[in-house]
Structure formats: structure tokens, C-alpha cells
Amino acid sequence: MPTSWKDRVRDRPWVQLMVLAIAQFMVLLDVTIVNIALPGIEELGFSSTAALQWVVSAYALVFGGFLLLGGRLADLLGRRRIFLAGLLLFGLASLLAGLASTPAQLIALRGVQALGGALLSPAAFGMVTLLFPHGRRRALALSIWGALAGLGGTFGAILGGVLVDQWSWRWIFLVNVPIIAIVMAATVLLLAESRAASEAKRSFDIAGALLSTAGLLLVVLGVIRSDASGWLSVEVIGLLGGGALLLALFAWVEQRSAGPLVPLSLFRTRTMSGSTIALTLNGGAFLILFFLASIFFQQVRHYSALGAGLRLLPMGITGIVGAILAARLVSRFGTKPVQVGTSVLAAAGLVLLSRADADSSYTLTMMPGLALFGVGVVGTLTVGQIVAVADVSPDLAATASGVINTGRQVGGAVGVAVVTTVSSGHVTALLGDGATTTEALVGGFQWGLLVAAAFAVASAIASALTPQVHVRSAAPHTPLALTSA
Template sequence: MYAAQGGACVEVEPVQRNPWSTLAVLALAQFMVVLDVTIVNVALPDIQQDLGFSASGLQWVVSAYTLLFGGFLLLGGRAADLLGRRRLFIIGLLVFGVTSLIAGLAQNPEQLVIMRAVQGLGGALLSPAAFAILTVTYAKGRERNIAMGVWGGLAGLGGTLGVIAGGLLVDSLSWRWVFLVNVPIAVALAVIVPLFVRESKITSTGTRTFDVAGALLSTAGLLAIVLGVIRAEPEGWASLQVIALLVGGLAMLGAFIGVEARSSAPLVPLSLFRSRGLTTSILALALNGAAFLAMFFLTAIFLQQVRGLTALETGLQFLPMGIAAITSAVVSAQLVTRFGTKPVQFGGAALSVVGLLLLSGADATGSYALTILPGLILFGMGIIATGTPASIAAVSDVEHEQAGAASGVVNAGYQVGGALGLAAITTFATSHVEGLLTGGSAPQDALVGGFERGLLIAAIFAAANIAIALGAPRLRPTIDEVENAAVAA
């Protein structure tokens, strides 16, 4: 059976399946992937102590996943279209499940980081395949909007519940279970997917290329730059090793642009960047990712190592931020339709800055309600109020047939920006801690100083989004356009 989609033929199985059962399977898989992003953060201090991670090396538990996820996201989407979306979805599930198992059994930092990287690759195969299945399963209009709403809602819920689930698992069992919990879910989904999800793929007679070279060059270049930033703390910015990594990374990214310019079917069509809305949105979401990942990483460690909280107590202290983010998603969507994207994006960036500045003033003994809670709530509201209008603007003036590529580029930009920002911010924070310890400060005071320095730098990233918002287009989309853009990006 064939159907037309975007000028190509989409081959689908003639077998009839309940579309809402399909949605349940896809949403559960996406819930697992999003849950994994936040569930790990509250386990970081236990992972560091048990496996012997250095202060600078610990960030790779997060960065390895996000870099590979973002770096191969577009390749995963292309492979799903050409090889079969259900097939890639199942492969992604199995890769995710197997690497979760090995990560949970890791005996040293190297094993865990490598498995986290491959786990990110599994997510890069799974997520775009699931989203593509969703779009071909439901007709455009009310049914698709309902499906997208459920998909997006469960994704947001996964991020919020991750910190609670992580805390429960770490305190009642061990940090290893934040990875092992994925295994039975992934296996069960892989078994039942053929029962509820039909196969589909593009069968166009045009160019069928995966652009593997582009994906490898971009990901390797970004990994080199992140490693260069991290090595700058022990080696110094002027060291040959750091300079070689940074220059090599930039060279590979330059080669990536060259490959994309010559490719007949590039992963990233360079013509997309003629769109002011897309360009400003990529920058805005990359900065959003940098501020968010760094804040989450530093605050999770601060709450446990400085304030002495358990993993569960840490998760509960993050919970109001998740609730604020969910509330902000609803409110910002309404504000965008009334006032347009630009003022909402500007206001969201400003809220993020204020939240980070308030949070940076927390110390080892101050009241949670006065020194931590206000910053978490404002930051949770601001990060979503910045991202929602940016996601809408990203596809505002992009051709319809390139909308999928644009959404993929924006999503990849968020992941990659988060990894690069986390590397830079934690490197400066760790360097400040080492400087304070060398100067005779008590360990707890040094950790507080590093936390403050890191959040102040994150606030600078968030403040840059105020300038980005000023250059972004002002649009007044409909509610349907808001929902679709927010979910797609």
C-alpha cells in the first residue's frame, strides 16, 4: 500500500491497527528516553564516588549522551525514512536497552561514558523514527493534534518525574538502577511493537543517501571541541593538546559544511539558514540547552554534596521547577497567540536570567524556600517561555517539504548546545573550586564558590538569549501551529 507524502511515496503495511494503541507504544518509548535525561542527574554524586570520576570527568556522563543523541539525530531520521520507521524504532529500542544494561553494570568511568554515548545513538535512532510514525499514523487535523498533545505531555512528564524516580532508585537500591530500569521497558516494547505499529518508509526513486560522512564529521568535530574545553582546566588553554583539539574540531566542522554543500541530499540543507527565524531559533535553543543542562548538573551536585540531601530529597526539591515548566508551557502558548513570539521569547529569557541569579546566591545553610525555590521556579518558567516561541519561529518561513529537516536541526542544536555549554560552564566552575582550595578555602566553601561561578556563567548564556530575542521575527500563530511546532522541535 502506498500513500503520498512530501512529493514521495510512503510504503505502509495494509494491516489495520488501532492508532491509539500505536500512540501508547510510541509515547511510552519517548517517555523512557526523556526520563533518562533527568533521572541520571540526581545519581551523579553516587556515580562519582562509586566509580571514581574526577570532578571534570563527571560531566561526560551527561555530555556523551547528549552529544551522540544530537549529532546523529538527523541521520537517524533519514535512515528511518529510507530503511523503515518501525525497523529503526525497534533497533533504537534494542540499542537503548542493551547499553542501559551494560551502563548499569559498569565497573569504571570509561565503560559508563562509552555506554552513555552509544545509548545516545540509540535515542537518535528511536526518537525521530517514533515521531515519523506518529505523523504518518494520524491524519493532519484534530486526531494528529490530540496525538501530538499526548506525546508532548508525556515527554514533559517524563522530564519532571525523572528526578523523583532517580532519587527513589538511588536511595532504595543504587545508582545502577537508573540505567537498569530501562531494560525491561525496552525489551517489552521491542516485543510488542510489531503488534501495534505498522511499517512505513519512503520509496521515492530519487537520491537515497544517508550522508554518513556528514554525521560523523559533525559529531567528531563537536566531541573534539568539548574534550578540548574540558582538558583546558588541567592543561591550560595554551597547551598544545587543547589547541590541537579545538583546531581539529573546528576543522572537522568546516569539512562538514563542505560535505553538506556538495551533497545531493544533505542532512542539513544549508539553504535553511537563509531563514532568520530558523537561525535565531537554533541559537536560542542552543543557549537554552546550555543553561538548562549546566544548572541541572551543578544544582544536583550542590544539593547533595554541599547541603547534604539524599538523592530523593534532591529530586523533590527539583519538582517545583518541573511543575513551573509545565505551567509555563500552557501559559506561554496562550501568550504567543495573543502577543506574538518575540515578546514572549524576550520575557522568557529575562525570567531565566533572574532565576539563575537568585539561585547562584544559595549557600550551604540558607532556607530552601528563600534561597533556592524562587530561582528554580523562575528558571523553570523562563526556559520554556523562551523555547516555545523559538520552536514556532524555527519553521515559520521554511518550505513545507523542509519542515522535518528544520525541526531536526533545531532539536539537534538544543542537544549539542547543551553539551557544549555544560562543558564550558563546568570547566570554569571546577577551575574556580581548585583555585579556592589552593588558596586555603574549606572544601565546602570552595564547592559553594564553584556552584556560584557556574550559575553566573549560565546566566550569561541565558542573557545572550535576550539579545537573540530582539533579532527574532515576531509571529502570531494559531493554537494548532503552536502545538505542532512545540512538539516537532
């Protein structure tokens, strides 16, 4: 019996991967594109820099807080269904953010955007792991997925510079709308529905959802507020302590739940737990570098927003190389030596970058460091994802993605908060010793990069303690079984 064109496309996982990759790329791009546009966004009427920073913080807070819930909803209710819901939320919020008339509106809509991202991102990753069975095909698919992290961050800075310089900050949100429309249409036509196979696993853990989301929100908010209030302030200690208490209660509830939000058996798998720790530290190193480099290029070297973005491009390009190379190497050597080696490369790139000052040659000092870091940080991400989902049941594919991405978000938030404290303290000390503003900023940049290198080294240690996974050729692709949407 002849098959329809839709069925023929659904039997080609690489086409479906392209659809999912575009959506993931957009979410990653939106994390960095806003940073470049902040000076223009300030014209909306923000009263202070602290208030303006909530345009970034609101996204990080909601995205990190709801990833676990988004992943579990995808596994239980249908990954394509939740993916489409996330796309719709993200698109509507982007449209309204581009039309926002007050700071409060924009901050609230950034939170809605993040909620859409927290739904679509784990659902998309869950579909990718089902499209590609364990083996070399999955390694290659996840290398493409990992390359998006480096390229998305870098391209976000470049695209943000172009849109702001040529039109206005509003276009960094409005540009998402036509992309969302195309991806939603392609999803309906080309992607099959999938969900947890067992009806017993489709019960929803309301208590776990509330505790995990509230706990993560408090932890991320505490980290964000540490910059303004200090790590030892009553506010920050209260937020972090409250978040830790709620997460401890969450773990207690999950042990007793018949249908837990995040089955604790996930963490009993050493590949999942060890690689999640490594990826959390890797996320810290990545966001620290991006945060510091953006400041260094614009405030010390006095480049424009677009100029700063273009100078980060080597990191994105070599990140693609690192992802593809890592996927090839794990087939020959296994995951552990490759993950450890890429983490060490990332640390080496950061140490090299820490030697730069206001007069250093970009070509001879900074570009090699950025290129080396790109290979290492994205290579580590690629291998870490392969290891993390190696022993995960297909029924928990999106849930596992939510755990991994939550770790990376929290790691990034903690990393930036720690480096802000360290760098600011060093800048203040240098100014007190009579250094110029430029010299003090350079000193803070150098110390911050060494903190990022420490995160990368810690990621290498966590990778070394994680069991080896051998990637072999997998059986031919079996398309996802269709279910009623």
C-alpha cells in the same frame, strides 16, 4: 467498509503522541538519572573521578555526535523504522549496562545507549510534527513535548535517588527494559510508517555523514576535555580546531551534494536558524542550572541524592505550566514576545537563585528561583521548537529535529564546560583569600548561576532577532499515509 481498531487508533494522534512521548521522556530521564547514581557506580572499580565522569561524558559525546545522522536516516529510511531501531539499541544497551562487570564495559554500553537515543529522538520528533499540522494543535503537542524536558530532568534525579537508595545503581539501567518493550509493541501496533516522499531525496550522503559525525564528535570531546586540560591546552585547541575544520568541510560538501545529509536550505530559513541559536543557548542555561544545583544541594546543604532530587521538583512542575502557558500565549500574541519573555523569566530565576548561600531559606529563596526558571526555560524550549519547524518541509521533519537537538546538546556541553572553568577559578581564588570550603563552594555556585543567566539573556536576544510566527487554527487532522514498512 468497517475500519479495524488499529486504523481507528492511528486516526487519533494524541494516542500516538503518548507513545512517542514516553520514549522521549525515557531518553531525557537517562541524561540526569546517571548523575545521581555516580557514587554507587564508582564501586564497579573506577580508578578515579575523571574515569568515572566518562559514564556521563560517553553518552553526551555519542548522542551529540550522531543526532544529525539519526535525523536524516529517519527521513530517508522511514521514521518508524529508525525509531524502532533506536529503541532496540537503547533497550539492549540498558540491559547489558545493568549487568556490566567492568568500567570499560559500562562506558562502552553508555555510548551504545546514546546511539540508540540519537536514532529514536529525532525520528520521534519528526513523527510528532507530521501528526500535528502547523497551528494550535501542533503548538499544544509541542508544549507537551517541551514539558518533558523539565520533568524528565527533575524526575530522573528523584527516580535515581529512589532506585539507588532502595536497590542499587544497576536498576537505573534495568528499569528501562520493560518500558522499551512496551513502547516497541505499541509502536508496531499504533504508529504508521512515514518517510521523505520524493525518491530523489532518498539518496544517502556518505561523505556528509562521516564529516558531520566526526566533526561533532571532536567538538563535543574538546568541550568535555576542557575541564581536565584547560581551554588553552594543545589537546583542547587541537580537538576544537579539528572539529571546526571537519564541519567547514561538511558545509562545503553539502553545497555540492545532490542528496545532502543536512540541506543547507534549512539554515537559510530565518525561523529555523534563529530559533536553533536560541535553543542552543537555552540548552546551556538548563544544564548549567541542573549541574550546579545538584552539587549545591549535596555538597553545601548536605542533602541525600533523593533529597536533592526532591528539591528540584518545583522546576519540573512549573516547567509543565510554562510549556502549556507558552503554547496558549503564542496563539494570541505570536511567538516572538512569548519566546523573549520566557527567556527573560529564566534569567530572572537564575539571578534570584544566585543570591542563595549555605544558610538561605529553601522555601523563600531557592524554591521561587527554581519555579521561575522552570516556567521560563521550558516555555522558551516549547516556543523555540514551534518556530524552528514552522517553515520546514515534512520531508525534512526528523532532519530538522536532529539539527535542533544537536544545538541543544552542544550548548549544554559548552555551558557546563564554561561554568566549570569559571566556578572552579572562583572557588580557588576564594580559598586562596582564606575562605572556608563551604564559602568557596557557595561563591562558585553564585558565579556559575550568573553565567547561566547570561546564556538565558543571550537566548532572549536571539529570539528577538528571529522572525515572528503566528499560530492559527489548522485544518482537521489527516492521518499519516501508510507506506510499506
